Amino acid sequence: MQFAPECVPCLLNRVLYEVQLVAPERGEEAMAESLHVLSSDFPKGMNSAKLATLVHARAYAISGSKDPYADLKRRSDQAAELVFPQAERMVEEADDRLEMAVRVAIAGNVLDFGIDIGFERPEELVRGFDKLVGEGLRINDLAQTRKLIRKGGTVLYLLDNCGESVLDRLLIREIKRLGPKVIGVVKGEPILTDVTMEDALRAHLDECLDEILSTDSFAVGIDATKVGRRLRKELEDADLIVSKGMANFESLSDERYRPVLFLLRGKCEPVSRLIGARRGDNVARLWA
């Protein structure tokens, strides 16, 4: 996705949020430095995730922390574990188990902090879960997706936030029931609340995934120019890529890898517009 003007204040709010989590006294320095990066590197058409990576890299350095969201990530996992049994029952009792597992996995996508439309505290998930799942899908390309899954082969599953990943276990399980093996993809280094290998193991994702690969880099979303040879091959050859969340979408929307099922909650105008939805919508969009 091309960087939109709306991305600038959103990104700066996020930078401020993460620096204040661990080093509130460095907010001004982080802001001045972000402005410097943005005013130097704001060329028309730059990928939004790549520019966000540049800005967050500087903010992390200024914050003095490798993982400013560490505490939020653990709390998100805990909150998601609390609703997991209920989510599991929802899937088991649903007429369409795959569709319900997708709704549950998208509901987990609200575990995103420091943005307008996310939660303020992970614990809000517990109270709001029923309502979130009940919202249903505004865009539902699952009929076509189901055919791709039924072919078997390999599904590459790009994980997004911690907590959300706990609920992803249910969708991964449903995909595997339909045939394919599923390879999870985690971030090479901590970035925002995204799942790293350590986070994936803590959330027992190794118990449902056939394999876990890493992006090997510090990046918002997935920087295809930086992934290792093995992951690149899987991106090219996968029978289906399941991409969770906005950042992975922002990255992959500018890449040629297909088919991709984008599962996300549209939390901003530019992403919602590009994927053909409205802000606040739950989206299961297949780009084939």
Next chain:
Amino acid sequence: MQFAPECVPCLLNRVLYEVQLVAPERGEEAMAESLHVLSSDFPKGMNSAKLATLVHARAYAISGSKDPYADLKRRSDQAAELVFPQAERMVEEADDRLEMAVRVAIAGNVLDFGIDIGFERPEELVRGFDKLVGEGLRINDLAQTRKLIRKGGTVLYLLDNCGESVLDRLLIREIKRLGPKVIGVVKGEPILTDVTMEDALRAHLDECLDEILSTDSFAVGIDATKVGRRLRKELEDADLIVSKGMANFESLSDERYRPVLFLLRGKCEPVSRLIGARRGDNVARLWA
């Protein structure tokens, strides 16, 4: 008030909002230019209102409009006129008329657009008015203020947003009932949704004010270095300055003029912190 890191994304959101009102295709240009201004002129300790003036001046030029908020201003006046009779009754029936008029005047301060905590549409005032007035004052320095007003003399009333100004008429009336003459201060040029002389006349403020003076400049809040000799004298000599809204507070908090009664709704952390309140609070704070 010193420019805080939080001011940057807030200001950029506001710039984007106002440019999109009149020239949506110029959002990217406005953002790039704002980043340029902010990254050049972001010195520690600069007054927040003055930096906002620099950024909005560029944004207005890029938008090609002298008054991007013109339509919103008129709609705000209309919405406020709809609730005016009810507000008037509230004041007349109150045990403490001055306090109720202050609450009403602060309720009008939600008529502020393009920020997180304001309204999206002026018409929301009509539905939300009762609740707004019912919130009461978190900070209430009116006992001491009443003594100042009772001395008579001159009260200088710095107006803020259109619509809000319609409700200000009730407070101006109550102040005058206690003795003083009241001089209103409007903006020299259109800035955000603030009242200009033209707006003041449209809202019949000339019928309750003894006189109306202009700041004579394009500025967020009031730039004391740019006001004419007459207004400067009134700022120095007034028995009380009533300052509506955050921008006037951000300006006057760095000036020596006293006593000032700040009437505002704390719509952001930095202003709320400086005035000793929390975000969302209604504040009647006297700096004497």
